[in-house]
Amino acid sequence: MKVVAVLYPDDHPDRHPDVVASAARGLDLGDRLVQAGHELVSTDATGDELDALLTDAEVLITTPFWPVYLGRDRIEAARELKLVITAGVGSDHVDADAATERGITVAEVTGSNVVSVAEHNVLQILALVRNFVPAHRQVGEGRWDVAEVAQEAHDLEGKTVGMIGLGAIGARTALRLKPFDVTTLYHARHRRSPAEEATLGVRYARLDDLIAGSDVICAALPLMSGSTALFDADRLAAMRPGSWLVNTARGAIADAGAVREACASGRLGGYAGDTWYPQPAPADHPWRDMPRQAMTIHYSGMTVEAQRRIADGVAEILDAHLDGAPVPEDYVVAAPEG
Template sequence: MKVVAVLYPDDNPDRHPDVAASTARGLDLGDWLSTQGHEFVATSDTGDELDKQLADAEIVVTTPFWPLYLGRERIENARQLKLVITAGIGSDHIDTDAATGHGITVAEVTNSNVVSVAEHNVLQILALVRNFVPAHQQVLDGRWDVADAAQEAHDLEGKTVGIVGLGAIGARTALRLKPFDVTMLYYANHRRSPADEATLGVRYARLDDLVAESDVICAALPLNPGSGALFDVDRLAAMKPGSWLVNTARGAIADADAVREACESGQLAGYAGDTWYPQPAPADHPWRHMPRHAMTIHYSGMTIEAQRRIVAGVHEILGAHLAGNPVPEDFVVATPDER
């Protein structure tokens, strides 16, 4: 059996011995699979060489979003493929309809990066509200202008934070924000129970009301046909003037040009996140050079601890498949039986 892992490239693995989701470490699959007589290939190639490797692969393991985009054409050419595993959370880089239509199960490592992304949400909320990036830039530039840094620095306490999407990551974000004594609103397709709302310290609001009332909005929802460009020109205009937006969900949830214009005009006091569209973001992406941002590359869900959870989950999924057993249900994104 052949397993292909499409992972992050690493030009200097000696400097990054703890990065398991790279071609150098290969999620620690190589020795484990080879001792069982299976072929294992770790690659970051996205072109013809990758297509050659996929042609006879039964299992593909891929980090979220990049480097592999597994569309219908690639799926149709990978005739032996039976299982696709996302090494993390977020499988919208895979055409799941095409996969299940060709008898392929799609799985991901549920909850592997929930803590990591929730912590990154709080980090980026604070970075924006406290005006951290410009103040830090003063240090790099050899400046010392307290008035300039303080002019746009605020306390988070007493603010209203709106969380769009209250799944595992949104809920963990709420729990971490609760001690800051903020008012928290949330919008989700399915309302939480009163007990859950009390525990998390949140109150349900319709999306339009949340947008109008929030000083900070944190997007924590999956990308689907209804959430693409959710924060477009009109919705950004409906936000409080001078409010902040954090998006670690999916880059395509926000209209890139509309966000840039809102940051330039001051309608947004700041924008932060680690998800971009497309990924990797090109050098001329409008978010790279717009004012009032605290963007990072897409790494929030790849802390060392998250990668350890990912490695354990991928091994569990693969182990079940190799033993002829179903993938554990909590890892399954889509199966052929759903069609």
């Protein structure tokens, strides 16, 4: 059996021992697979080189951070493929319908980066509201202009935060925001029970009411039908003037051009997140040099601790596949019928 793991490149050999999700380390799966008589190809390949590797691969391991965009054509060309594992959470880069039609199971390591992304949400909310990036930039520039940065620096306390999506990440984000004495609204497909709402410190709102009534909006929902370009020009115009938007969900949830225009005009107080579309983001992506942003590359769910959880989960999924057993149900994103 051939396993292809497409992971991020890492040309820096001295690393924390649990930084395992690079092409160089291959999630530390090599010995396990070789001892079982299988082959691991750990790579950062893209394009034709990757397609050649996939022609006889039975398992593909990919990540949301260095994704293989696995559409119908690529799936049909990978004739031996039986299992696709997302080393992390979020498998929207895989055409699940095309995969299951071909008898391919799609799995991901559920919950592996929930804490990491929730903490990043709070970090980026604070970075925007406190106007941290321009103040930090002055340090490297040798400047000391308090008036320039203070005019757009605010307290988070007393603000209204709107959470769009209240799954595992959204719920942990809300819980971490409680000590800041904010009002937290949420909108989700499934409303939480009154007891859960009290524990998390949240109140349900219709989407339009949340958009219009929030000082900060945090997107924590998957990319799916209805969420692509959820934040287009019209929805951004419906937000409070000067409010802030954080998106660590998926880059395609926001219209890149509309966000840039809203930040440039000051309609948005700022935009932050770590998800882009496509990924890796090209050098000329409109968010790279737009004003009022606190963007990072997509790394929120790749802390040292998260990488260890991801590696352990991928190994568990692989072991089940090697043993001819079903993939643990909580890891399954999509599976063939029967």
